[in-house]
Amino acid sequence: MKTCIIAGGMIEDDFASSFLKKEQFDCILAADKGLAFLARAGILPTEIMGDFDSLPEGILDLYKEKGQIPIHTFNPVKDNTDMDIALQRAYELGTTELVLLGATGGRLDHFLSTWQNMKTAWQKGIQASIVDRRNRITLPVKKHFTITKAEQFGKYVSFVPLEDQVKGLTLVGFKYPLAPTDLVNNSGGLCISNELAEEVGEISYEDGILVMIESRD
C-alpha cells in the first residue's frame, strides 16, 4: 500500500496537487495543519490525525460534519510530533511505500526529527521519501539499486549517511563515479551534487543507512 502523509510544514500547492495526482496514492493521511492544504485543493484524506493546535479554526469542522473520514485527536501535551503519530498509523495500516509532503520548510527541528524518524520505516523495510518541489530525500531499503535519467527527480543526486557512516559505497554511471568508499558524515561534501552520466546509475553499499537526495536548483 502506497501512503502519503501530508504534514504541517511548507506546502507548495501547485506542486503538491500535481504530485498527488501523478503518484496515485492508496492512502492519504492528513497530519494536523496538513489538512488545510487538502481542504484548499479539494482532496479527501483517508484519515485525519493530530492535536489540531496549529490548524486554522473551522477546517476540522468541515470534516466532522461530513462524518465519513476517521479523525484521530491527540492531546497536545505529548512526546510525539503530529508527523510521528501519522507515521505510526501508516505502519499500522500496512504501508509498504511512504511519501511525506509538508515535512520541509520553516522549522528545522521538525524536518530533522522527521528525517531521522524515517529510520523506523527503513528498519521495517518500507521505502520512505520526503518530497518538496526541489528535493526528494529517500532512504533506499535495498543495498543495491539503480536510478534512471527518465525517472530521476532532479539534476543532482547526492548521498549522505543517516548516522556516522555508510560502508563501501559504490557509484557507477555517474559524472563522479565512486570506487567502494566509506562515506562518513563529515566528509566535507564528497557525494554532494553528483549527476548521472549514463541513462542508468547503479548504487550499492555494504553497511549503514544510506540517504539519497535528488534535487534541482
Add this chain to the structure above:
Amino acid sequence: MKTCIIAGGMIEDDFASSFLKKEQFDCILAADKGLAFLARAGILPTEIMGDFDSLPEGILDLYKEKGQIPIHTFNPVKDNTDMDIALQRAYELGTTELVLLGATGGRLDHFLSTWQNMKTAWQKGIQASIVDRRNRITLPVKKHFTITKAEQFGKYVSFVPLEDQVKGLTLVGFKYPLAPTDLVNNSGGLCISNELAEEVGEISYEDGILVMIESRD
C-alpha cells in the same frame, strides 16, 4: 575569533543584515553565491572563496578591482562543497566560534551535508551554529550548559542527536523536563517543541553529539 560564513543558500536580507550588525563578527567569509548578499548589503567580507559557478556575473569583478580582499578560487570539479572550503579556511584562520548563514532553504543535500559537517567543528571544540530567520541550530561543545529566556533565539527548544543517540540527556527548567534519558534518533519526536519554563534551562548529557535547535513559528 568569531567567524561568520555566508553561503549560497537562502538569505533573508533584512534578517541577515541586522544579525551581522548585532553579532559583530571578527571575520566574515563569503562562500560563492553568499557574496551576492554581501554586495547587496554593502558589507565587506574578510575573504572570498568558491568555484563561483553559482555567483551572478559581475559581482566578483567588483572585488577583484578593489584588490584588497583575498579571493580564493577553486575548480568546480572537486570533492568539497563551497561551504566545506569556507569551513576549512575558518579553522585555518583560528576560529573559536562559528556561525553559518545561507546554509538553509532550497537544496536539502547542501543543508544536510553542512549540518553533518559541523561535527568537525565540534571535534575541534569550536561551537558552531546554522542560523536563519526562524532557526538556530547549535552543536554545543560543552556537556553541561545553560540557556536563558533572555538570550534564546525562539520560543521552542528542541534536541536531536547528530548520529544514532545521545546518552543520558537531562533537561531542567523546561516545560517538559527530562530525567537522564538516552535520546535516540528515531524517538518519534521526544525532545521536539520543548519550551523554557524557568528563566534558565539546564542541559546536560553524558555521551554522543547533541544538537540543539531553537526555533520560532
